Amino acid sequence: MPNTVKDVLDTLMEPVNHVQNTVDTLKAGDPATEVKGIATAFMATQKVIEQTIALGANLLITHEGIYFSHHDPAEFLEKDPVYEEKRRIIMGSGLAIYRFHDYWHRYKPDGIMAGLIQALDWQPHIVENQPTATILSIPPMTLAEIFGHIKGRLGIRYLRFAGDLSMKCTRIGLLAGYRGGGSLCIPLYEQENLDLIIYGEGPEWETPEYVRDANNQGKQRNLIVLGHAESEEPGMSYLAQSLQTMFPSIPTYFIPVEQALQVL
Amino acid sequence: MPNTVKDVLDTLMEPVNHVQNTVDTLKAGDPATEVKGIATAFMATQKVIEQTIALGANLLITHEGIYFSHHDPAEFLEKDPVYEEKRRIIMGSGLAIYRFHDYWHRYKPDGIMAGLIQALDWQPHIVENQPTATILSIPPMTLAEIFGHIKGRLGIRYLRFAGDLSMKCTRIGLLAGYRGGGSLCIPLYEQENLDLIIYGEGPEWETPEYVRDANNQGKQRNLIVLGHAESEEPGMSYLAQSLQTMFPSIPTYFIPVEQALQVL
Numbered sequence: 001m002p003n004t005v006k007d008v009l010d011t012l013m014e015p016v017n018h019v020q021n022t023v024d025t026l027k028a029g030d031p032a033t034e035v036k037g038i039a040t041a042f043m044a045t046q047k048v049i050e051q052t053i054a055l056g057a058n059l060l061i062t063h064e065g066i067y068f069s070h071h072d073p074a075e076f077l078e079k080d081p082v083y084e085e086k087r088r089i090i091m092g093s094g095l096a097i098y099r100f101h102d103y104w105h106r107y108k109p110d111g112i113m114a115g116l117i118q119a120l121d122w123q124p125h126i127v128e129n130q131p132t133a134t135i136l137s138i139p140p141m142t143l144a145e146i147f148g149h150i151k152g153r154l155g156i157r158y159l160r161f162a163g164d165l166s167m168k169c170t171r172i173g174l175l176a177g178y179r180g181g182g183s184l185c186i187p188l189y190e191q192e193n194l195d196l197i198i199y200g201e202g203p204e205w206e207t208p209e210y211v212r213d214a215n216n217q218g219k220q221r222n223l224i225v226l227g228h229a230e231s232e233e234p235g236m237s238y239l240a241q242s243l244q245t246m247f248p249s250i251p252t253y254f255i256p257v258e259q260a261l262q263v264l
Numbered sequence: 265m266p267n268t269v270k271d272v273l274d275t276l277m278e279p280v281n282h283v284q285n286t287v288d289t290l291k292a293g294d295p296a297t298e299v300k301g302i303a304t305a306f307m308a309t310q311k312v313i314e315q316t317i318a319l320g321a322n323l324l325i326t327h328e329g330i331y332f333s334h335h336d337p338a339e340f341l342e343k344d345p346v347y348e349e350k351r352r353i354i355m356g357s358g359l360a361i362y363r364f365h366d367y368w369h370r371y372k373p374d375g376i377m378a379g380l381i382q383a384l385d386w387q388p389h390i391v392e393n394q395p396t397a398t399i400l401s402i403p404p405m406t407l408a409e410i411f412g413h414i415k416g417r418l419g420i421r422y423l424r425f426a427g428d429l430s431m432k433c434t435r436i437g438l439l440a441g442y443r444g445g446g447s448l449c450i451p452l453y454e455q456e457n458l459d460l461i462i463y464g465e466g467p468e469w470e471t472p473e474y475v476r477d478a479n480n481q482g483k484q485r486n487l488i489v490l491g492h493a494e495s496e497e498p499g500m501s502y503l504a505q506s507l508q509t510m511f512p513s514i515p516t517y518f519i520p521v522e523q524a525l526q527v528l
Contacts, residue, residue, distance in 0.1 A: 086481075204465055212524055260468060
C-alpha cells in the first residue's frame with residue numbers, strides 16, 4: 001500500500017506525546033501526496049533541495065527551518081531575492097518539506113544525540129542520557145587524539161577548542177545544537193566531574209570564558225565546539241536509517257552539507 | 265584633585281541619557297575609592313584581573329560581565345570552585361570593576377563601533393552609522409585581501425567566513441558583538457547593496473545559511489565572522505584612549521586577551 005506524506009509524519013510523531021506550539025510542521029507540499037522517496041538533511045539548503053529533486057525523492061525532512069530563522073518565514077525576508085527564488089523553486093517542485101526538530105529531540109533517547117553518539121562510535125561509553133546532555137566515560141585519550149577521532153568520524157575539517165591538547169580526558173559531557181550556554185554547561189563540569197565538554201554552538205562569552213578562567217586557576221577543563229550543523233547532522237543521518245526500517249519500500253537518502261563557515 | 269571611582273563612572277555615563285535596567289553597574293569595589301590607575305579590557309578574565317593588579321591600577325572597566333553570563337552572578341555558579349576562587353581574589357584585592365556595556369553602545373557614534381573602525385583604519389570609508397550597523401564603502405579589495413587587512417590590524421589568528429575569496433568587495437556592513445542574527449543582517453545585504461557583512465557573533469543557522477543559499481543561486485554575498493570578543497575588544501582599547509584624555513593625570517591601560525577559542 002502506498003504511503004502518503006501524512007503517513008510518514010504520523011509514524012515519526014507517534015512515539016512522542018503531542019508537542020504544543022511546535023515548529024515541526026509541513027513547510028511545503030501536500031500531506032496527501034504519495035511518497036516516492038525520502039531525503040533527510042540538517043537543513044533544506046538550496047543545494048539540498050536540488051539534490052533531493054535529482055534523487056527523485058519528494059519528501060525532504062530537515063532539522064532546521066527553510067528560511068534562515070527558527071520561526072519561518074520571517075517578515076524581514078519579504079521581497080528578499082534569495083528568499084523569493086528559493087520559495088519559487090520549492091513551490092514549483094511540488095516537494096514536501098517537513099521540519100522534524102522538537103519531536104526528534106523528544107525521542108528517548110533524543111534522536112539527534114543518538115545519531116551523534118553512533119557517528120562517534122561512543123555508544124559503549126554512555127554513562128547517562130540526561131535531558132540536554134549525555135555523559136560519557138571513554139578510555140583515556142588526549143584532547144589532540146579526541147580531535148583526530150571526531151574529525152575522522154564526523155568528516156569535519158576544523159574544530160574550535162579551549163584547553164590543553166596534551167591532557168588526557170575520560171569524562172565527557174556531550175551537548176548537540178545550541179546547548180553550549182553557561183547555564184547548561186558550566187554546572188556540568190563540577191556535577192559530573194568532567195574533563196571535557198563537547199557542544200554544538202553557544203555564546204562565546206559564557207562557557208569558553210569559564211574554561212579559560214578555570215585553566216588559568218590550574219583547574220583543568222577542556223571544551224570542543226563542533227558547530228551547530230556539525231553536531232546535529234549525524235542525527236539526521238540516523239533518522240534516514242530509522243526511516244529505512246520503518247518504510248522499507250521507500251527509497252531513503254541522507255544528504256550531508258559542507259560546513260557553512262570555513263576558516264582562514 | 266584626586267578622582268574617585270564614582271567620578272570616573274559619572275564622567276563616562278554623562279554623555280548618554282539614563283539607561284533603565286542597565287547591566288552597567290559597579291560589580292566590585294567601593295565608589296568612594298581614589299583611582300590610582302585604570303585598566304580597560306573586553307572581559308575581566310582571571311588573567312586580566314591579575315594584570316590589572318600588577319599594573320597598580322585599581323579600577324578595571326570591562327565590556328562583558330565578570331562571571332560568564334550577561335546577568336551575573338548567575339545562580340548556577342553557587343559553589344562552583346572557579347567562580348569562588350575568582351570572587352575571593354577580586355574581593356581580596358579591593359579592585360573596583362565596572363561594566364561599561366549599554367552606555368558605551370549608546371554613545372554617538374557607538375564607542376565599540378568607533379573603536380573597531382579606528383582599529384581597521386576605515387574611518388574615511390564610513391557611509392552611514394546606523395543604530396546597529398555601520399555601512400562602509402572601501403576601495404575594491406578581494407575577500408582574501410580583506411582577510412589579510414583584518415588579521416593584521418586586529419591581531420586575529422583566524423577568521424571564519426562564507427563566500428568567494430577572489431571576489432572584489434566594496435560595500436561592507438559592519439556589526440560588532442552579538443549582532444549577527446538573520447533579522448539584523450539579512451535585510452542589510454539588499455537594502456544597502458552589500459558585497460560583504462562582517463559581524464562578531466550570531467546564530468550559525470541564520471546569516472551563514474542565507475549566504476550559502478545566495479551564493480548557490482549565483483547572487484554574490486560574502487560573510488566574515490570575527491568572533492564576539494575580537495569584534496568588541498578594539499572598542500575597549502579606544503575607551504582607554506578616551507579615558508586618558510578625560511583624566512590625563514590617571515595612568516590608563518588597555519589589556520588585550522587572546523582569542524578564547526583556538527582552531528585546529
